[in-house]
Amino acid sequence: MFYATARLCRVCWSATFAEQEKPAQDPTALYNLSYGLFVLSARESGKDNGCIANTCFQVANDPTKLVISVQKGNLTREMIERSGAFNVSVLTESVPFETIRNFGMQSGRDTDKLAGFETKRSYNGLVYLTEHTNAMFSCKVLERIDLGSHVLLVGEVTQSKVLGKEPSCTYAYYHKAIKPKF
Amino acid sequence: MFYATARLCRVCWSATFAEQEKPAQDPTALYNLSYGLFVLSARESGKDNGCIANTCFQVANDPTKLVISVQKGNLTREMIERSGAFNVSVLTESVPFETIRNFGMQSGRDTDKLAGFETKRSYNGLVYLTEHTNAMFSCKVLERIDLGSHVLLVGEVTQSKVLGKEPSCTYAYYHKAIKPKF
Numbered sequence: 001m002f003y004a005t006a007r008l009c010r011v012c013w014s015a016t017f018a019e020q021e022k023p024a025q026d027p028t029a030l031y032n033l034s035y036g037l038f039v040l041s042a043r044e045s046g047k048d049n050g051c052i053a054n055t056c057f058q059v060a061n062d063p064t065k066l067v068i069s070v071q072k073g074n075l076t077r078e079m080i081e082r083s084g085a086f087n088v089s090v091l092t093e094s095v096p097f098e099t100i101r102n103f104g105m106q107s108g109r110d111t112d113k114l115a116g117f118e119t120k121r122s123y124n125g126l127v128y129l130t131e132h133t134n135a136m137f138s139c140k141v142l143e144r145i146d147l148g149s150h151v152l153l154v155g156e157v158t159q160s161k162v163l164g165k166e167p168s169c170t171y172a173y174y175h176k177a178i179k180p181k182f
Numbered sequence: 183m184f185y186a187t188a189r190l191c192r193v194c195w196s197a198t199f200a201e202q203e204k205p206a207q208d209p210t211a212l213y214n215l216s217y218g219l220f221v222l223s224a225r226e227s228g229k230d231n232g233c234i235a236n237t238c239f240q241v242a243n244d245p246t247k248l249v250i251s252v253q254k255g256n257l258t259r260e261m262i263e264r265s266g267a268f269n270v271s272v273l274t275e276s277v278p279f280e281t282i283r284n285f286g287m288q289s290g291r292d293t294d295k296l297a298g299f300e301t302k303r304s305y306n307g308l309v310y311l312t313e314h315t316n317a318m319f320s321c322k323v324l325e326r327i328d329l330g331s332h333v334l335l336v337g338e339v340t341q342s343k344v345l346g347k348e349p350s351c352t353y354a355y356y357h358k359a360i361k362p363k364f
Contacts, residue, residue, distance in 0.1 A: 032317040034218030
């Protein structure tokens with residue numbers, strides 16, 4: 001009797017869930033999402049600072065809005081939120097690892113990250129990079145969405161410019177061709 | 183006297199704003215942002231539907247959260263919001279234009295967009311594409327951010343899987359190699 005019920009259940013289960021899958025997660029699936037590579041910059045009390053981001057995309061037209069995703073622990077993120085403005089410099093495939101290291105692997109709390117980089121100042125007073133970049137955007141922060149480890153910031157574009165014709169550096173290209181292999 | 187004042191103003195203006203720029207916008211700068219290419223799918227009242235998206239990225243760990251951006255007029259967007267769930271199929275470079283046309287250039291209101299496509303059903307009961315894809319994600323909607331023309335949906339990943347090793351199709355690759363040139 002027990003076996004019959006068990007068989008019945010198995011048949012029933014298999015009929016219901018034959019097409020379904022176990023809800024397992026493979027974290028390496030995340031590597032197949034496509035990202036760019038950017039320097040975000042901010043200015044507060046006369047101090048310029050910047051960080052690396054891989055997430056910047058357009059989310060609306062008229063007015064044009066961009067969204068960036070920034071780690072919470074980041075000083076540039078604090079400066080952006082307090083000042084309400086940020087610049088995006090879109091990095092190209094020629095960007096040296098040193099630029100990524102400078103902006104992405106140390107804190108502006110300890111160093112002047114902009115020292116030695118070729119920059120200009122946009123209308124909002126913030127810097128943007130003019131080397132190994134093909135576009136810049138200035139944005140005014142409109143909205144903040146707290147997502148735990150990161151914050152999404154929605155910005156309205158106040159200035160934008162094409163800076164060159166070299167292809168944008170994707171995050172996949174960075175991992176393939178720029179990041180040193182140890 | 184008028185000229186002297188005007189000169190003074192010009193000097194003053196030039197001293198203050200010498201490094202600054204006019205806040206012009208170049209919409210082509212937006213072409214330099216990097217995006218992927220995805221099919222978003224949803225299910226409601228026994229009906230499957232899907233659409234093309236170029237914006238899907240990870241925004242947080244533990245739990246893993248993805249953000250998608252969807253046009254408001256979209257039926258898949260309505261189905262996702264009402265049902266609270268979506269799947270993402272990450273398209274690869276081999277994807278034919280026909281797939282983009284099918285999911286991106288007609289409405290599920292008029293046609294069964296899934297007919298003729300190779301799919302499987304994930305644990306949440308929604309379909310995902312198994313051809314010309316290298317990863318899938320199932321997500322439960324956590325948050326909705328209205329951005330005018332588009333809606334940002336934050337989803338918690340409930341299932342994810344690698345489906346192949348072919349490179350992901352970026353939006354730039356789609357424009358260069360897949361979209362027909364007329």
